Amino acid sequence: MPYTLTVSPDFTPDHLSGWYIFNTWLQKTTGEAIHLEIFNSFLAQHEAIQDDEIDLIFANPFDAAMLVREKGFLPLVMAQGRSDEAVIAVSSDSPIIDVTELLPGCRVAVTEDPDVRLMGMIMLEPADLATDNVQTHVCDSYVLVAKQLLRGDADVGIFLAEAYDGLSNIIKKQLKMLVRSQIDVIHHALMVGPRLVDRRDELRNTLLAMNNDEKGQDILKNLRFDAWNSVEDADMEFMIDLMDTLNT
DSSP, X not given: OOEEEEEOTTSOGXXXXXXXXXXXXXXXXXXXOEEEEOOSSHHHHHHHHHTTOOSEEEEOHHHHHHHHHHHOOEEEEEETTOOOOEEEEEETTOSXXXXXXXXXXXXXXXXXXXXHHHHHHHHTGGGTXXXXXXXXXXXXXXXXXXXXXXXTSOSEEEEEHHHHHTSOHHHHTTEEEEEEOOOOSOOOEEEEOGGGGGXXXXXXXHHHTGGGSHXXXXXXXXHTOSOEEEOOHHHHHHHHHHHHHHTO
């Protein structure tokens, strides 16, 4: 029986080759036919999840609640030492040097990435900004968020910090970071669905041992990870509760 692995669409394209390499390794290690399905949007991925087409997912924190509570997914592992953080940035030519200088009605460039968008809007609250008093420009990628700022089509952009750091030096030189979150406890997690849940312990142990040999280390390097850390049910529930709190 073939299974399907997918990855949250918030990852930049240069990460995708690493996931294909990881998927090939996972198939060989488990002896299972596992297909990597990459979705271009959160909407398309959510439709596949609702149709029970996904068995393994490297999910963003916002989707974790739905996966656990509605679809019976359980956490496996997270990338060691990695947390999801948001960056608020403007064009380097912008006179804005502090978030509090932004005014209601300003144009905010975002992606569909729900947890980063949520964190970003919380970071804009000191300027009395909220979703109902800004003009939101939704982009398909963080590169396009940057381009909105560089073209003057948006006043401020919300980025996944890792995506901001991964922008080319040419682009970053034309941007100015106003603030970067330091929440530390919000992170993506690799999660297993109902059809594979009986192999949860086996999968977790296999992933935790990846960095014990040279081949596994190379695969992790392609993912830009150092190692996997276990995510227990209580850890996931804490993060889900935190996201619920931030969203109220």
